[in-house]
Every structure is written in structure tokens, then in C-alpha cells.
Amino acid sequence: MTGIILQIIFILLVLFFLKVMFVYLFFNEEVKAAKGRDPAAKSSWEIILLYQGLHALIHYRIANYFYANKFFLVARLISQVSRWLTGIEIHPGASIGKRFFIDHGMGVVIGETAIIGDDVLLYQGVTLGGTGIEKGKRHPTIGNNVVVGAGAKVLGNITVGDNSYIGANAVVIKDVPANSTVVGIPGRITKQDGKKIDISLDHINVLDPLREDIEELQKRIESLEKK
Numbered sequence: 628m629t630g631i632i633l634q635i636i637f638i639l640l641v642l643f644f645l646k647v648m649f650v651y652l653f654f655n656e657e658v659k660a661a662k663g664r665d666p667a668a669k670s671s672w673e674i675i676l677l678y679q680g681l682h683a684l685i686h687y688r689i690a691n692y693f694y695a696n697k698f699f700l701v702a703r704l705i706s707q708v709s710r711w712l713t714g715i716e717i718h719p720g721a722s723i724g725k726r727f728f729i730d731h732g733m734g735v736v737i738g739e740t741a742i743i744g745d746d747v748l749l750y751q752g753v754t755l756g757g758t759g760i761e762k763g764k765r766h767p768t769i770g771n772n773v774v775v776g777a778g779a780k781v782l783g784n785i786t787v788g789d790n791s792y793i794g795a796n797a798v799v800i801k802d803v804p805a806n807s808t809v810v811g812i813p814g815r816i817t818k819q820d821g822k823k824i825d826i827s828l829d830h831i832n833v834l835d836p837l838r839e840d841i842e843e844l845q846k847r848i849e850s851l852e853k854k
């Protein structure tokens with residue numbers, strides 16, 4: 628009996644060693660990216676063993692291989708098991724660039740036709756989804772070096788330009804030019820090329836109509852009070 632238990636422990640140790648070697652060889656860049664972008668990460672070991680964002684990416688790469696070779700059911704099975712293990716749902720058909728990092732991760736959903744560039748960082752609760760009415764390419768294209776804040780939703784076949792920052796909980800449904808910061812619902816650009824955009828003078832981006840109405844009413848109340 629003791630012999631069998633020792634054999635099982637030995638096999639588990641070998642599998643564990645092989646997994647660590649596999650991650651080290653094929654996901655070294657991603658481990659470094661995670662270390663660079665998460666100030667809480669103390670060591671590469673911590674990331675390899677405990678970061679579900681990295682684990683979800685590894686599962687996705689395997690699922691994507693099967694998807695590309697038309698083993699759709701196997702691909703979806705891997706992605707569903709990964710979702711169960713990590714809380715992150717990446718469709719195997721999505722396309723993801725290098726040094727991708729999902730911090731915290733729980734609740735992230737990435738749709739089938741989403742395209743993600745290099746050096747992208749997503750926080751927990753991000754959805755790269757469809758609007759529910761489109762067919763074909765119906766998920767966003769995210770440029771290089773983009774950060775999508777916690778809980779943000781980027782919806783539809785839109786493009787987020789390189790080096791852009793989507794604020795926490797924003798809902799983005801229109802294209803975002805490169806080097807922009809977008810916040811709010813619906814998402815509006817507050818910074819571009821490092822310069823703050825004065826929303827009141829920005830006639831290109833649609834403002835929040837409710838907020839506009841409230842501001843108009845406030846002005847009328849003030850003028851009535853003066854009278």
C-alpha cells in the first residue's frame with residue numbers, strides 16, 4: 628500500500644516538474660510581463676504556480692490549437708474546464724498576441740472573434756463581447772499595449788487603438804483612437820496623446836444625454852432663482 632502511495636506521489640511530482648518546465652520554456656515572456664505589471668508579484672514561481680490569468684492563457688493556447696485544427700468540441704471542452712478552474716472564459720477561436728496578462732481574472736469573458744494585440748493587460752470582470760445583434764466578426768479588436776480596467780465592457784466589432792486605456796467599469800461601444808483614455812457609460816474620451824480633452828468642447832464624441840439634460844435644467848433653475 629505504502630509503495631503505491633509513493634509511486635503516485637512520484638508520478639505527481641514528475642507531472643508537476645514537467646508542467647513547470649513547459650511553462651518556463653513556452654510562457655517565459657508572459658511570466659516576465661506579469662511580473663513587470665503586477666507590483667504584488669514577488670517571484671516567477673508565484674506567478675507560475677498561482678496566477679489564474681497565466682493558467683487561463685496556457686489552457687487557451689492549447690484549446691486554440693485544437694480549434695485551428697477544427698477539433699471544435701475538444702477546444703470548447705478545454706475552454707470550459709479552464710473557465711471552471713480559473714473563472715476566466717476565453718473562447719478558443721479568439722486571437723491573442725504576445726505577453727498577454729490578465730490580472731486577478733475572475734469574470735473575464737473574451738468572445739470568439741475578438742482579436743487582441745501584444746502587451747495587453749486586462750483586469751477582472753472585463754468583457755470583450757458582442758452586442759447581441761451582430762453576426763460574423765462581432766467582438767472587438769484590441770490594439771497593442773492596451774489596458775482594460777476592472778469591470779469594463781468593450782462591445783461589438785470595434786477597434787481600440789494602440790496604447791489606449793479603458794477606465795474601470797466603462798462601457799465602450801465605439802472605436803477608440805490610439806493613445807486615448809476612455810471612461811464612463813457610454814465610454815467617452817477624456818485624454819488623447821497625453822492631453823486632457825475638455826468634454827464640453829468635444830463635439831466629435833457623443834456626450835451623456837442625461838447629464839446634458841441635468842446640466843441644462845440646473846442652469847435654468849439658477850437663472851430663475853436669480854430673477
Ligand SMILES: CC(C)(COP(=O)(O)OP(=O)(O)OC[C@H]1O[C@@H](n2cnc3c(N)ncnc32)[C@H](O)[C@@H]1OP(=O)(O)O)[C@@H](O)C(=O)NCCC(=O)NCCS
Nearest residue numbers: 750775776777792793794795796797808809810811817818
Ligand atoms: C481611467 C483611469 C486610467 C484614469 O486615467 P487618468 O488619465 O489618470 O484620468 P484622471 O484620473 O485624470 O481622470 C480623468 C477624469 O475621468 C474620471 N475618471 C477616472 N476614472 C474613471 C472611471 N473609471 N470611471 C469614470 N470616470 C473616471 C475622473 O474623475 C476625471 O474626471 P474630471 O476630469 O471630471 O475630474 C483610471 O481611473 C482607471 O479607471 N483605471 C483602471 C484601473 C483598474 O481597473 N484597476 C484594477 C486594479 S484591481
